[in-house]
Amino acid sequence: MNWTAVKSIYLFEMARFFRTITQSFISPVLSTSLYFVVFGAAIGSRIQEVEGVSYGAFIVPGLIMLSVITQSISNASFGIYFPKCIGTIFELLSAPVNFLEIVMGYVGAAATKALFIGVIILATAFAFVDFEIQYPLAMVGFLVLTCISFSLMGFIIGIWAGNFEQLQLVPLLIITPLVFLGGSFYSISMLPPVWQIISHFNPVVYLISGFRWSFFGAADVPIGISLLAIGLFTALCIAVIWWIFKTGWRIRQ
Amino acid sequence: MPPIVEISALRKAYAGGFEALKGVDLQIAEGEILALLGPNGAGKTTLISTVCGITTATSGTVRVGGHDTVTDFRAARAMIGLVPQEINLEPFEKVQSTVKFSRGLFGKPANPALIEKILRQLSLWDKRDSQIRELSGGMKRRVLIAKALSHEPRVLFLDEPTAGVDVELRRDMWEIVAELKRDGVTIILTTHYIEEAEAIADRIGVIAHGEILLVEDKAKLMARMGKKELEVQLSEPIIEIPASLASDALRLNDDGTALIYSYDTRGERTGITKLLAEVAAAGLILRDVVTRQSSLEDIFVDLVHEGEAP
Ligand SMILES: Nc1ncnc2c1ncn2[C@@H]1O[C@H](COP(=O)(O)OP(=O)(O)O)[C@@H](O)[C@H]1O
Numbered sequence: 001m002n003w004t005a006v007k008s009i010y011l012f013e014m015a016r017f018f019r020t021i022t023q024s025f026i027s028p029v030l031s032t033s034l035y036f037v038v039f040g041a042a043i044g045s046r047i048q049e050v051e052g053v054s055y056g057a058f059i060v061p062g063l064i065m066l067s068v069i070t071q072s073i074s075n076a077s078f079g080i081y082f083p084k085c086i087g088t089i090f091e092l093l094s095a096p097v098n099f100l101e102i103v104m105g106y107v108g109a110a111a112t113k114a115l116f117i118g119v120i121i122l123a124t125a126f127a128f129v130d131f132e133i134q135y136p137l138a139m140v141g142f143l144v145l146t147c148i149s150f151s152l153m154g155f156i157i158g159i160w161a162g163n164f165e166q167l168q169l170v171p172l173l174i175i176t177p178l179v180f181l182g183g184s185f186y187s188i189s190m191l192p193p194v195w196q197i198i199s200h201f202n203p204v205v206y207l208i209s210g211f212r213w214s215f216f217g218a219a220d221v222p223i224g225i226s227l228l229a230i231g232l233f234t235a236l237c238i239a240v241i242w243w244i245f246k247t248g249w250r251i252r253q
Numbered sequence: 254m255p256p257i258v259e260i261s262a263l264r265k266a267y268a269g270g271f272e273a274l275k276g277v278d279l280q281i282a283e284g285e286i287l288a289l290l291g292p293n294g295a296g297k298t299t300l301i302s303t304v305c306g307i308t309t310a311t312s313g314t315v316r317v318g319g320h321d322t323v324t325d326f327r328a329a330r331a332m333i334g335l336v337p338q339e340i341n342l343e344p345f346e347k348v349q350s351t352v353k354f355s356r357g358l359f360g361k362p363a364n365p366a367l368i369e370k371i372l373r374q375l376s377l378w379d380k381r382d383s384q385i386r387e388l389s390g391g392m393k394r395r396v397l398i399a400k401a402l403s404h405e406p407r408v409l410f411l412d413e414p415t416a417g418v419d420v421e422l423r424r425d426m427w428e429i430v431a432e433l434k435r436d437g438v439t440i441i442l443t444t445h446y447i448e449e450a451e452a453i454a455d456r457i458g459v460i461a462h463g464e465i466l467l468v469e470d471k472a473k474l475m476a477r478m479g480k481k482e483l484e485v486q487l488s489e490p491i492i493e494i495p496a497s498l499a500s501d502a503l504r505l506n507d508d509g510t511a512l513i514y515s516y517d518t519r520g521e522r523t524g525i526t527k528l529l530a531e532v533a534a535a536g537l538i539l540r541d542v543v544t545r546q547s548s549l550e551d552i553f554v555d556l557v558h559e560g561e562a563p
Pocket residue numbers: 253267268269271273291292293294295296297298299300
């Protein structure tokens with residue numbers, strides 16, 4: 001392993017993040033605060049408790065996931081799309097690094113940024129609602145896994161994208177519905193039976209369910225299934241990236 | 254000593270089917286400077302990109318320092334520095350940090366003293382904290398060179414390093430190339446400029462339409478180029494060269510209106526004075542005298558046109 005290269009890529013990407021740190025934080029914090037005001041305070045006051053917790057608290061894990069997933073994807077996709085777009089990728093392709101090292105550098109940095117933002121949102125949530133985290137370690141574990149798996153997915157999108165529109169359209173067109181329909185703001189058990197079945201094909205359901213379990217000890221799907229689902233999703237992304245570098249798809253002519 | 258770069262039967266067809274390299278064989282000796290001359294679209298960049306791992310070969314092999322660039326890419330690439338033709342740099346990065354990044358990417362431990370030396374050598378030290386976007390085009394090219402040198406390559410590829418740069422940078426470039434050569438670095442540069450190849454190369458290769466047309470020692474090529482012709486035009490055509498003038502270096506043109514004399518410009522004596530005296534003694538009347546030099550440019554143009562013939 002060329003660890004020096006992994007570290008170089010990671011730090012280089014993190015430096016880009018710290019250059020724009022204020023912008024990076026303001027927007028997710030602002031939008032989360034708005035969600036709390038609208039869903040938690042305005043609508044939540046008319047909704048009864050969900051699975052034994054107040055609605056305001058119930059949406060916290062989903063809101064964190066919403067931001068973490070969008071951030072992971074946009075950070076990672078932009079991170080690799082940018083060098084591809086301006087041509088600096090030549091240096092990566094001509095360096096003595098393999099695909100794993102490139103991925104660890106880029107995805108590691110993207111996941112770290114998303115994790116930062118997840119933590120900031122958690123802190124913001126504490127300012128709006130009262131809640132406790134029952135299994136903090138599991139919570140951190142789920143958060144980290146989510147950051148990594150969706151950064152991997154973002155990396156694939158960044159390589160696939162041929163222009164800026166595509167880069168922004170995919171998260172908008174695929175990820176946002178998946179996250180909103182993934183039980184961020186409600187329990188899957190509240191849906192009609194048909195939609196409950198459809199929901200089980202949505203990977204985000206397993207994530208949010210598992211993540212919410214770590215907060216409140218209750219879940220839509222068994223925790224083991226959640227872990228399995230996210231594990232499979234991560235493995236699939238890694239396999240796709242391995243194939244991309246093996247064939248040079250969209251990066252090597 | 255085995256060649257440091259060995260390219261065998263290298264072919265590259267792009268996705269559309271266009272064949273940019275048609276079986277290139279090239280061996281480059283350690284420590285030499287090879288200039289690859291060729292018109293636009295000849296395949297120079299494709300050749301370099303394939304050696305460096307930016308494009309994948311359709312068939313054929315490349316070895317650098319004995320390491321196959323596909324199966325043993327780490328060892329091969331660790332030896333290679335590349336200054337690409339296009340100025341590919343992140344606009345918001347700072348000069349020094351982007352150069353340090355390149356070194357790290359190649360797995361080399363940080364070495365601030367070396368980075369400083371390289372930046373000073375390229376007159377970039379004062380700009381080390383400037384963002385790339387604030388630099389002029391010539392300065393950006395210097396940054397690319399600094400990045401390539403940062404990881405101490407044994408083989409350096411310079412793809413049209415002086416295309417569109419000012420005279421000053423060109424001179425600096427040549428100086429850097431000379432210094433790298435003293436350190437034993439092998440340098441392959443592509444260029445449009447024949448004078449550039451003449452000025453710094455040990456060997457010159459000519460490439461056109463994806464084929465290497467010629468690779469020759471510069472000195473030998475220069476010897477060919479050193480030939481000059483003197484055309485002595487006569488006011489009255491003659492049928493044959495008068496016996497008093499007969500020599501291997503002299504011939505008559507097709508319609509008998511001119512004598513053509515070949516000579517070596519670098520010889521002790523060109524023999525022109527003697528020839529002209531003898532022409533006068535033979536009673537021939539001169540109309541005009543013209544000289545022509547066969548230059549590397551002629552050789553180059555001839556070769557490329559031959560390549561164009563179907
Ligand atoms: N990505 C590509 N796809 C298809 N054809 C290409 C590509 N890159 C270069 N070519 C073609 O290959 C030929 C050689 O190009 P190149 O290696 O850039 O030449 P040079 O560097 O000598 O000017 C040209 O005809 C060019 O149009």
